[in-house]
Amino acid sequence: MIRAELTKLRTVRGWLFGLTAAVVLFVGSALLVAAGSHMSCGDQACPAPPVGPDGQAVEDHFGFAHRTLAGDGSLTAHVRDFSGIITYPPPRHDQIVEGLVPWAKAGLVIKDGTRPGSPYAAVMLTGSHGVRMQHDYVHDRAGGPTGARWLRLTRTGASVTAYASLDGKTWTTVGTVEMSGPAEIGFLIASPGDITVTENGLGGTSVQSRFTQASAVFDQITSTAGGEWRYDEVGGGGPGADWEKYHRPAGLEASAGRLTLTGSGDLAPVSGMAAVPYLAGTVPALLAVLIVAVLFITSEFRRGLIRTTLLASPARGHVLAAKAAVIGGVTFTVVLVAVVAARAWSTTVFRANGNIVLPTGALTDLRLAVGTAALLAVTAVLAYGLGVLLRRGLPAILLAVLLTVVPYLLATTSLLPPGAGEWLLRVTPAAGFAVQQTFPAYGHVLLPYTPAQGYFPLAPLAGLAIAAAWALGLLVLAVLRFRRADV
Amino acid sequence: MEATIEVSGLSKRYGSTVALDRMTFRVTPGQVTGFVGPNGAGKSTTMRILVGLDRADAGTAKVGDRSYHELVRPMTTVGTLLDAAAIHPARTGRNHLLWLAQSQRIPAGRVDELLEEVGLAGAARRRGGGYSLGMRQRLGVAAALLGDPPILILDEPFNGLDPAGFVWMRDLLRRRAEQGRAVLVASHLMGELQDLAGHVVVVAGGRVVADAPTRDMRDRYGSLESAYLELVR
Amino acid sequence: MTDAAAALRAEWTKARTVPDLPLAILLALVGTTSVNVLTGQPSAGLQLGQAVIAVAGVQILAGEYSTGLIHPTMLAFPTRWPALLAKAVLLIPGAAVTAIGNRPRDAVYLGLIALLGLGTAALIRNAVTAAGVVLTVLFVLPTMVRWMPDPDWATFLYRASPSPGHLATTAAWTAAALLLGTITLLTRRVS
Numbered sequence: 001m002i003r004a005e006l007t008k009l010r011t012v013r014g015w016l017f018g019l020t021a022a023v024v025l026f027v028g029s030a031l032l033v034a035a036g037s038h039m040s041c042g043d044q045a046c047p048a049p050p051v052g053p054d055g056q057a058v059e060d061h062f063g064f065a066h067r068t069l070a071g072d073g074s075l076t077a078h079v080r081d082f083s084g085i086i087t088y089p090p091p092r093h094d095q096i097v098e099g100l101v102p103w104a105k106a107g108l109v110i111k112d113g114t115r116p117g118s119p120y121a122a123v124m125l126t127g128s129h130g131v132r133m134q135h136d137y138v139h140d141r142a143g144g145p146t147g148a149r150w151l152r153l154t155r156t157g158a159s160v161t162a163y164a165s166l167d168g169k170t171w172t173t174v175g176t177v178e179m180s181g182p183a184e185i186g187f188l189i190a191s192p193g194d195i196t197v198t199e200n201g202l203g204g205t206s207v208q209s210r211f212t213q214a215s216a217v218f219d220q221i222t223s224t225a226g227g228e229w230r231y232d233e234v235g236g237g238g239p240g241a242d243w244e245k246y247h248r249p250a251g252l253e254a255s256a257g258r259l260t261l262t263g264s265g266d267l268a269p270v271s272g273m274a275a276v277p278y279l280a281g282t283v284p285a286l287l288a289v290l291i292v293a294v295l296f297i298t299s300e301f302r303r304g305l306i307r308t309t310l311l312a313s314p315a316r317g318h319v320l321a322a323k324a325a326v327i328g329g330v331t332f333t334v335v336l337v338a339v340v341a342a343r344a345w346s347t348t349v350f351r352a353n354g355n356i357v358l359p360t361g362a363l364t365d366l367r368l369a370v371g372t373a374a375l376l377a378v379t380a381v382l383a384y385g386l387g388v389l390l391r392r393g394l395p396a397i398l399l400a401v402l403l404t405v406v407p408y409l410l411a412t413t414s415l416l417p418p419g420a421g422e423w424l425l426r427v428t429p430a431a432g433f434a435v436q437q438t439f440p441a442y443g444h445v446l447l448p449y450t451p452a453q454g455y456f457p458l459a460p461l462a463g464l465a466i467a468a469a470w471a472l473g474l475l476v477l478a479v480l481r482f483r484r485a486d487v
Numbered sequence: 488m489e490a491t492i493e494v495s496g497l498s499k500r501y502g503s504t505v506a507l508d509r510m511t512f513r514v515t516p517g518q519v520t521g522f523v524g525p526n527g528a529g530k531s532t533t534m535r536i537l538v539g540l541d542r543a544d545a546g547t548a549k550v551g552d553r554s555y556h557e558l559v560r561p562m563t564t565v566g567t568l569l570d571a572a573a574i575h576p577a578r579t580g581r582n583h584l585l586w587l588a589q590s591q592r593i594p595a596g597r598v599d600e601l602l603e604e605v606g607l608a609g610a611a612r613r614r615g616g617g618y619s620l621g622m623r624q625r626l627g628v629a630a631a632l633l634g635d636p637p638i639l640i641l642d643e644p645f646n647g648l649d650p651a652g653f654v655w656m657r658d659l660l661r662r663r664a665e666q667g668r669a670v671l672v673a674s675h676l677m678g679e680l681q682d683l684a685g686h687v688v689v690v691a692g693g694r695v696v697a698d699a700p701t702r703d704m705r706d707r708y709g710s711l712e713s714a715y716l717e718l719v720r
Numbered sequence: 721m722t723d724a725a726a727a728l729r730a731e732w733t734k735a736r737t738v739p740d741l742p743l744a745i746l747l748a749l750v751g752t753t754s755v756n757v758l759t760g761q762p763s764a765g766l767q768l769g770q771a772v773i774a775v776a777g778v779q780i781l782a783g784e785y786s787t788g789l790i791h792p793t794m795l796a797f798p799t800r801w802p803a804l805l806a807k808a809v810l811l812i813p814g815a816a817v818t819a820i821g822n823r824p825r826d827a828v829y830l831g832l833i834a835l836l837g838l839g840t841a842a843l844i845r846n847a848v849t850a851a852g853v854v855l856t857v858l859f860v861l862p863t864m865v866r867w868m869p870d871p872d873w874a875t876f877l878y879r880a881s882p883s884p885g886h887l888a889t890t891a892a893w894t895a896a897a898l899l900l901g902t903i904t905l906l907t908r909r910v911s
């Protein structure tokens with residue numbers, strides 16, 4: 001029966017054309033977007049961001065006052081003062097104000113040298129998230145008593161333990177992580193850019209980051225590592241902001257048991273950079289797939305072909321299931337091919353235009369490819385189910401688009417308030433687009449994790465499951481109704 | 488205007504299929520003209536071109552000395568039945584005829600008259616989707632007769648009719664011909680045409696292979712059926 | 721002109737004797753209004769309304785190709801344009817009604833969208849495909865803006881998409897569809 005349905009699908013020129021169009025649209029859109037992406041940094045190639053221990057691109061930029069730590073050891077200090085400035089914050093964007101951004105960091109760090117991207121473990125005071133222990137850019141945990149100003153970092157063997165204290169006498173453990181080998185131990189200062197989201201006048205949003213700077217005074221320092229406090233601006237070397245040039249440069253001041261560290265930057269996964277845009281053609285291809293899926297069934301109703309089909313195989317439930325399997329399976333295969341082609345091709349173009357290709361990880365790549373194919377297959381089955389249920393092509397295609405593309409559009413543009421948009425992406429079949437989220441959302445990186453920026457309210461598989469549930473539900477409903485319908 | 492149909496040098500291809508190959512014949516008023524030929528011979532294509540649904544590659548097709556698309560209120564000149572009436576499944580038969588009547592500025596009273604004549608008065612207010620083949624055929628005939636046209640072009644008019652319907656259709660065609668109208672009937676029913684048609688055009692492969700009075704055919708071959716079988720062999 | 725008047729009358733009878741168009745208009749009206757009320761954002765409801773109206777524009781012509789009704793229509797109007805004109809004239813007020821709670825320009829916009837559907841149907845004929853193409857123009861182009869890396873391209877694409885904010889662009893789309901559709905309808909064979 002599946003063979004028969006496959007033959008039907010294969011032998012109608014319009015449907016083959018539709019599936020081909022889906023592939024062409026998918027690959028073509030990816031190429032178009034890749035071709036339009038240019039990046040240039042003067043006459044040289046743009047520097048790629050460092051890659052962290054877990055394989056993702058990271059930002060590793062902070063002020064570092066350090067000594068060499070040979071084996072075991074520990075560093076304790078009191079954060080006497082932690083303050084900073086934010087340039088031109090909203091709403092008026094007209095002055096530089098004093099203050100710390102939520103994830104400004106001042107604290108103690110053990111790091112495998114000063115090479116950007118190298119492993120580290122740190123305990124820190126933050127602008128508004130209390131004491132945290134963070135390591136290797138993506139890992140973050142809160143801990144210690146509220147209002148703690150005392151920090152301690154200890155290495156014993158291969159484990160680094162962070163403590164915090166209110167008075168420097170009773171200590172609370174914040175966390176322990178593994179880290180061995182020779183390392184530098186010392187103080188860190190970092191202050192990520194202040195983020196604002198504005199409507200970009202094109203129905204979408206854009207994200208701006210403005211310079212901030214933090215400054216911390218450490219005193220009552222106890223260190224088992226000896227020698228001078230050497231200063232490095234890890235990952236620095238840029239031209240420097242105007243503020244740094246004219247008001248307060250980044251750097252270290254040491255005086256009578258006190259260290260004052262001033263700087264900007266962050267230790268975090270890279271944010272605000274796009275991956276290769278090879279999924280750009282998803283929605284155009286989806287439309288082509290929806291058309292084919294709807295026609296696949298409604299044309300049978302219209303031409304009375306369904307009677308022939310049912311004469312050949314009277315088990316109606318099986319017929320419908322076979323057709324669903326064919327439309328889903330064919331869509332999956334075709335789209336998978338399209339994704340692979342789009343990825344290979346557009347990556348080449350993207351790179352040739354001087355863009356940085358961010359590492360995404362093999363598992364993520366696999367999820368994106370298979371997930372996108374599954375998303376389109378599931379949506380095709382959904383459209384097909386609507387076709388069986390409604391029997392007429394126009395209402396079916398209309399409803400399919402209203403259930404999938406329109407919620408996605410509303411949620412990813414500024415047409416709806418963000419809350420409403422995210423709600424749409426939880427309950428409608430458009431939830432399936434969650435499978436296309438490339439980078440995870442990190443709690444310790446302040447970004448607008450909105451659909452417009454490619455972040456979805458549901459986890460990838462959960463979103464896909466919602467879409468699949470819709471498709472399955474409609475299909476079951478369609479089968480139940482069709483089993484007792486006159487044809 | 489003279490009620491004639493004139494097809495001359497009509498050629499038509501669909502891709503590589505030759506549907507019509509210099510088809511030429513003339514239908515005169517006052518008699519039924521049978522239009523016969525094997526499946527795929529080009530009968531329906533000729534008829535579609537005659538009423539402007541298809542465009543010919545070459546040649547002319549005239550109804551009453553004019554192209555169909557030059558006619559004002561065309562359905563008052565030519566009545567056409569192609570396949571059984573296409574009707575919107577949700578529209579009633581009466582409403583279907585009503586919009587057609589309005590399109591030709593024919594009074595609505597004519598609609599009920601015709602429904603009576605084609606035997607659909609009882610079903611006139613039912614949805615077209617529920618019509619049987621014969622009922623749709625009758626509705627199509629009603630549409631063709633709506634404008635009381637002097638020229639009738641009917642493709643397989645007996646399709647789907649019941650035995651009483653056959654009699655009715657036969658009478659209907661004969662009567663219209665006697666009134667001096669031109670009636671072109673494509674059909675595969677040689678028995679029917681033998682009694683009904685005064686003239687027969689036999690086509691095969693898109694060309695006319697015989698164009699003669701029925702009487703001549705019968706005299707020469709014994710029956711219209713034998714004539715047909717002999718001619719298109 | 722009498723042809724056009726007769727066509728309008730016939731098309732009016734056609735439109736009111738099956739539920740398709742009245743239902744679509746009702747659906748668009750209810751959908752638009754309720755989304756507007758729910759979100760408090762008039763532009764959101766319009767997204768729903770325009771989809772329904774666009775499909776209604778497709779349906780009024782392409783639906784005839786699906787049912788075969790195009791044959792009697794063409795037999796009644798062998799010059800073909802009166803039928804197209806009559807459908808267009810019927811669609812405009814039907815579409816405009818949908819925007820009753822919105823700004824007046826939204827009514828104009830929906831009228832243009834209905835005609836965009838009509839023109840596309842004349843061009844493509846297959847109802848589902850025509851509807852898919854119109855919906856693509858309405859919804860897919862705007863989703864692509866987000867992907868466009870170059871601000872100039874993004875701006876171009878944004879401006880090139882039909883939207884209630886860009887009546888001139890929308891009118892250009894509609895004009896193009898109607899022009900191509902009319903040429904196709906007048907020159908190509910039916911069926």
Ligand SMILES: Nc1ncnc2c1ncn2[C@@H]1O[C@H](COP(=O)(O)OP(=O)(O)OP(=O)(O)O)[C@@H](O)[C@H]1O
Pocket residue numbers: 501504505506524525526527528529530531532533
């Ligand atoms: N729309 C079309 N597309 C492609 N080929 C067509 C089309 N319409 C007709 N043909 C071809 O043109 C030829 C003539 O067809 P036509 O329908 O005129 O035959 P016919 O004489 O009416 O046959 P029948 O007795 O079966 O009704 C056939 O070969 C047919 O396949």
Ligand SMILES: [Mg+2]
Pocket residue numbers: 530531532642
């Ligand atoms: Mg035929």
